[in-house]
Amino acid sequence: MLYGRTTLSKFLIEQLRGDKSAQDLSALLIDVAAAIKGISAMVSKGALGDHLGSAGTQNVQGETQKKLDVLTNELMLRQCEWGGQLAGMVSEEMDEPFTVPSPYPRGAYLLAFDPLDGSSNIDVNVAVGTIFSVLKHADRKPPQTASYLQNGDRQIAAGYAIYGPSTMLVISVGRGTHGFTLDRETGNFVLTHPDLTIPADTGEFAINVSNERFWEPPITRYVGECKAGRSGIRERDFNMRWIASMVAEVHRILMRGGVFMYPRDTRDPSKPGRLRLLYEGNPMAMLIEQAGGCASTGRGRICELPPSQVHQRTPVILGSRNEVERIERYHREYDEGSDRPFVSPLFNERSLYRPEVT
Numbered sequence: 179m180l181y182g183r184t185t186l187s188k189f190l191i192e193q194l195r196g197d198k199s200a201q202d203l204s205a206l207l208i209d210v211a212a213a214i215k216g217i218s219a220m221v222s223k224g225a226l227g228d229h230l231g232s233a234g235t236q237n238v239q240g241e242t243q244k245k246l247d248v249l250t251n252e253l254m255l256r257q258c259e260w261g262g263q264l265a266g267m268v269s270e271e272m273d274e275p276f277t278v279p280s281p282y283p284r285g286a287y288l289l290a291f292d293p294l295d296g297s298s299n300i301d302v303n304v305a306v307g308t309i310f311s312v313l314k315h316a317d318r319k320p321p322q323t324a325s326y327l328q329n330g331d332r333q334i335a336a337g338y339a340i341y342g343p344s345t346m347l348v349i350s351v352g353r354g355t356h357g358f359t360l361d362r363e364t365g366n367f368v369l370t371h372p373d374l375t376i377p378a379d380t381g382e383f384a385i386n387v388s389n390e391r392f393w394e395p396p397i398t399r400y401v402g403e404c405k406a407g408r409s410g411i412r413e414r415d416f417n418m419r420w421i422a423s424m425v426a427e428v429h430r431i432l433m434r435g436g437v438f439m440y441p442r443d444t445r446d447p448s449k450p451g452r453l454r455l456l457y458e459g460n461p462m463a464m465l466i467e468q469a470g471g472c473a474s475t476g477r478g479r480i481c482e483l484p485p486s487q488v489h490q491r492t493p494v495i496l497g498s499r500n501e502v503e504r505i506e507r508y509h510r511e512y513d514e515g516s517d518r519p520f521v522s523p524l525f526n527e528r529s530l531y532r533p534e535v536t
């Protein structure tokens with residue numbers, strides 16, 4: 179039934195009615211959605227599109243770029259630069275911010291995006307996605323790097339697309355989190371998942387366990403308890419997932435709950451986590467919070483973190499409220515030392531009375 183379906187345009191008109199800057203924001207999100215349709219078509223061609231494999235270049239984080247990383251980045255830029263809503267863009271695939279060039283009018287928004295998240299999955303035909311975040315640029319001057327360094331609570335809108343068996347767009351303009359499915363026959367994104375709500379409790383967690391030796395104790399404690407299941411202190415069994423595509427993990431959590439962790443670890447002290455704050459952590463945190471979940475570094479809300487660099491990294495722990503709050507409590511107890519049994523200073527490691535180890 180085609181009649182009566184809510185398309186993305188209709189949804190945005192209804193959601194933003196009465197908002198003065200609504201027209202520009204709607205137009206921008208429609209342009210982002212058009213880019214996403216292009217990326218969806220490109221990705222779905224698979225090996226037939228001659229787009230697979232490495233581009234032979236590296237991005238600013240020193241990661242090898244796939245051909246599709248480069249092509250999808252270009253597609254986002256070309257689709258979003260001309261409309262007059264944007265002043266500039268930053269992307270995982272560009273070292274420096276991109277300022278909208280002069281033939282085009284400069285607008286009052288900034289866009290931060292990861293054009294193809296999980297791209298290491300592309301050659302094995304596993305779900306990948308695009309993540310984006312919209313910020314305000316109130317200044318009349320061209321944006322500088324500092325213009326993008328706004329904390330996540332200042333996001334005007336956020337969203338992602340998932341290129342799976344179907345292509346979906348999930349967005350928030352600060353009034354709930356809503357999912358649209360691409361109808362390939364009409365070319366419309368149709369509202370199929372309004373007002374997504376994450377259950378507060380879950381029996382599912384997602385983490386890359388191969389990094390276990392680098393984790394901080396609160397994460398080891400939490401995952402250990404989940405793995406112990408029914409026989410441990412949680413007294414129930416948990417299930418584990420790891421897709422190595424954040425979009426797919428967040429999508430699963432929005433559909434049925436769960437907790438996703440890419441925590442701080444000790445692999446490289448200069449990197450407080452793997453995921454990027456401006457175009458991965460913040461937009462996903464907004465979508466999760468708008469759906470009733472929590473998004474934390476383990477030591478505070480992601481959206482309150484003041485960014486100091488465009489490509490800054492952050493620990494990410496997000497999903498079902500009660501589990502994320504438990505993990506935050508484990509961090510607090512670890513930082514206070516209250517998770518460790520009291521050892522008298524007379525017998526601690528530095529004491530003269532330390533019993534000899536044989």
Ligand code: AFP
Pocket residue numbers: 241294295296297298299386422423424425440452453
């Ligand atoms: P790529 O976009 O480079 O494939 O990275 C994906 C990602 O940023 C995120 O989507 C995954 O959750 C995470 O990295 C996977 O990282 P590991 O390979 O270390 O598990």
